[in-house]
Amino acid sequence: MFSFIQLQADTLTTAASSVVIEKIAPNTEISVLGFILKGGFFLIPIAILLFYTFYVIIERYRYINKVSKIDPRLMGDVRDNLVSGNLDMARAIAERSNSASGNIIKEGILVIGRPIAEIESNMDRAADIEIGEMEKQLSHLGLIAGIAPTLGFIGTISGVIKIFYSISVTEDISIGNISGGLYEKMISSGSGLLVGIIAYSAYHLLNGKIDNFALKIQKQILEFVNIIQRS
Incomplete structure (x- = not known):
């Protein structure tokens, strides 16, 4: 009899504990999109900058890869025709x-x-023009690398100002009120920094490809001049 009563007591205790836990531990899961959207208004220009950054990266990468290819057989074919005096074929x-x-x-x-x-x-001027064509819009990436993090910080500061204004009006300085507002506003800072890092990295990587092409083309110009002098 005592064991039966003890078993019932344990069952009631377990059930009560489950009810309490359910009440104090609500479902706090949130989707990634919902989490991002809590960043506020300043996420809109940051998102626009992100899409434009990806557009510039893809467009410039494809263009630079296309025009910066140097065919190792090109100079040999040109040299053979120059030596034989066939300038039209060399130009073609x-x-x-x-x-x-x-x-x-x-x-x-x-x-x-x-x-x-x-x-x-004349060849140096032509090289400068080609390099200038490759560098088009790359300055935009450098600009975005500075603007995006700044927009994120402005969004965070704006949110912090609102939090303290709310505290001054309601006199509610609870940790939940402050931390909840802060984590939402710092989303804009994190997003701005992420866009800035992407733009900054792409800017230097693409410029590195252009610098590599400039070095190779200077070697070709030197080789071309040597061919002319020998001929």
Whole structure:
């Protein structure tokens, strides 16, 4: 009899504990999208900057990869035709390459017969133009790398100001009230920093590809000038 009463007491205790736990531990799960949207108004311009950043990265990466390719056979074919005096064929080969290096070599072929310094200068100007085309819109990434984190900080500061204004009006300084508002407002700071890091990294990586092309094209210009001098 005593065991039966003890068993019933244990059952009631367990049931009561479950009710209490259910009351004090509500479901606090939140979706990723819902969590992000708590960041406030400043997430809108940050999101726009993120999409524009990805657009610039993809567009510039494809363009730079396309025009910066240097065909190792191009200079050999051009050299063979220059040595044999076939300038038209050499120019046609350079044009068919459909690349920045081909355009630069073509500019050198067009002024063959003039002083070497003028040929080299003409090719350098052509190289500067090609590099300038590659660098289009890259400055936008550098700008976004500075603007996005700043927008995030402004969003956070704006939220903190609202929190303290609310406290001054309601005189409610509970930890829940303060921490809840802070974590929501700091979402904008985190988002801004993330966009800034993406833009900053892409800016330097793409510029690195352009610098690598500039070094290779200078070697080709030197090789082209040496061919002309020997011929």
